[in-house]
Amino acid sequence: MSAADEMADGADKPWGEVSPEAARKLLVAAVEAFAERGYHATTTRDIAGRAGMSPAALYIHYKTKEELLHRISRIGHDKALEILQAAAEGPGSAAERLDGAVRRFVRWHAERHTTARVVQYELDALSDEHRTEIVELRRRTDAAVRRILNDGVKAGEFDVPDVPGTTLAVLSLCIDVARWFNAQGRRTPDEVGELYAGLVLRMVAAQK
Amino acid sequence: MSAADEMADGADKPWGEVSPEAARKLLVAAVEAFAERGYHATTTRDIAGRAGMSPAALYIHYKTKEELLHRISRIGHDKALEILQAAAEGPGSAAERLDGAVRRFVRWHAERHTTARVVQYELDALSDEHRTEIVELRRRTDAAVRRILNDGVKAGEFDVPDVPGTTLAVLSLCIDVARWFNAQGRRTPDEVGELYAGLVLRMVAAQK
């Protein structure tokens, strides 16, 4: 497989966009370790060990441990933004688009909860410069959801007295799935997505 | 003020139950530091420094850094459980009790968001033994909310197809306030409590 093919795979296969192979293995190991113990409690020796390499190998592909976190956070936020923007700009009524947005966003947070945990809960460990970059992505994430809500209000589908506040609540609800979701638990990512989409629609629906 | 008076104050004045004075100052300093940087990124020198003491002073009052976290987590979880149980067992219809529970629980997470951040997001840093103890408190927290929902369904006030799932979502929504709430932000704790109580009631309300 060529490098170009790997780039194209990025959307489907997790971390497909990271090459070469050794850099991807290290990044996947870092995601696991960060999700399990948190960024600060994870050592570079632990990451290298999980990837089956020596601690020094890490520094061939990444300048610092923080750069690893930034790469993970950047790719994850790009993916999250892509999901929500696609839903916001897609066809259908506001209710249909909100249903799809929540369903897909929640499913991603459940299915890839290790990644999502790092992406959503380790922002503070980023350098100032990197954090500023990521915060901008989150602003756009917020804007995508707010747009759907505004559309729904305008069309009379939704009754939402406080659009910014409700946007915040909807995103918060979805994001927190990464914290509590357990792959060994009773619910599948699909089931959680369905449950949450239903709850969110009831939160915003106009009374009949 | 006697030790007994300080105990009685616990509910009103934050950390009033911690004595002597030096131990409380250290604990308050630890809460600030843990909330700002996370448990693992906080050094014992940082905690002692914030309390205006030498690093060694910490170990007169606490056996380890982890014991400090456990004390914080325990007190915080006790308070959270107290809020929700009082709401669940209080008077009024299920809707009124749910409104009160969400309003008070959210207000606590916003007002005391430094404490809540530590309490809700640093569970993994506890020792196995301490974590087991805390998880049991969280189980009872969950049970209190579930009881209100079940009461409401039985009384015909609520329409909730999935009570355990909705309980999870309601608690998750409230807890995540601690992550994003900013004291410098536009909303007061009261306003967030009101907004969230409204959203939750719409999530569970029976259609008329």
Add this chain to the structure above:
DNA sequence: GCAGACCCTAAGCGCTTGCTCACCTTCGGG
């Protein structure tokens, strides 16, 4: 068939960490 780019390792450096220890001060009771 070998020069040079690339990838990796063993060893370890300088520093910080959680925590300890010998010692000092303050203070209420006999």
Add this chain to the structure above:
DNA sequence: CCCGAAGGTGAGCAAGCGCTTAGGGTCTGC
């Protein structure tokens, strides 16, 4: 007026941290 308990400090230890460096394989293009 001295005593022991309680609560504090400065100095520092062993361990572990992020990261660097010197050196050695392996593969590619000429």
